[in-house]
Amino acid sequence: MTSSSTTIGGNGTTVSNTPTDTMSATSLGGTSASDLQSTFLQLLVTQLQNQDPTNPVDSSQMTSQLAQISTVSGIAQLNTSLTSLSTQLMAGQQTQAASLIGENVLAPGNGVTVANGAATSFGVQLSSAVSNLTITVKNAAGTVVNTINAGAQSAGTVPFNWTPTDSAGNTLPDGTYTIGAQAVGSSGSTSSATVLSSAKVDSVIQQADGTPGLVLSNGSTVGLSQVASIYPGTTSSTTASTTN
Template sequence: MAINAYGENVATYGTVADTTAAVENKTALGKDDFMKLLLVQLQYQDPTEPMDTEKILTQTSQLAALEASDNTKTALENLTKSLGNAQQFSTIAAIGKTADLGSDAIAHDKGSTSTFEVYFPNDIQQGVVDISDSNGNVIGSIDVGTNPSGVYSFDWDGMTTAGEAAESGIYHVSARYSDSNGNNQTTRLGAYPIESVRFDQGSTYVKVGSSYVPLDSVVEVY
């Protein structure tokens, strides 16, 4: 069912144009307003006591200064917008590089399963993901197996190596593995390759792992 600007059925009431108009801001005076005031002042001045020439020159110079200031403001606003756009699109060059989010921690609730992602920059011959407490003690581990390089998602059921449910709190995630050449490698949660860049309402987001995060969340790109 089609509706008009007033939310009425077009078939019954017909199409009605939306007459809502933007209200002009009258709270600020511009250079045109000052020019009108000067002309009105000259128009209604006393012929027997005309305005002093020096005063007219002063007001004219003030008008010129106001116009110059207005033009400078407009130029700076355009420059700021241009620089913002240039900064946004320069982020595209970061695609393919690694973004560090500055944290390897997860928040775990006792009795629940915590899901997280870890990036392995090299092929995995054999590896293990370690979950450590705030004191650096490894309390749980997940086998990685043999896999090519990439971002992998893991589910930790919260069970420790002692067979107990881990308490609610903050835990740290890292991984140790051997690559296809038998070299020992390490990685951790929080460092991922940048796969793409998205611009949304003036903000920049980068895709790391399976999620888009604000560019402000990235502490280092390498």
């Protein structure tokens, strides 16, 4: 805004013609919800003191203005509370994740390691009950070496302890194998099921979205919510038969 002035009288007294900005943040005393509420009340009292007696302020408008400023203040307080709650929840998740270091977990993954005649545990996650669950085991070349008929299973996490043998019962050589799962639903339709692999939690990191991530011994990183099962030792075996 361009300022201007006017000279009054012969003594050189000048008066600025630029109107005073009474709505700036400095004039209002601040921009926080509490500052704005205090300034609003001051303006309201001044308005009431200087109202035209023949045309007083409409009481319904005054009530509406009071309700609006209270709403703004309430929203600001709610945002502060939610931010504090989110921070507390995040800290709790970090603590919970740190307590898993050294523990074995089942998390999304399809790899199984065979060493000295023993295989790492794995699992399957089912969103609903199935009439039949079939597990396929492939070697590093992609060849199916075994098929396991797990039968009907309830919804949830189904853990497996697998003796590493082929379809003829021969012990499989050491190495990494890939697990696949096919489920037959109650309607007879077949769909893929989520396979879970077993790994030890080596460390905890903070992910890009601020949530904790578990760094696993198999080299993958999963979120805390992706952990389907936690166990210090060996999971209970699910009875399964080998289909030749």
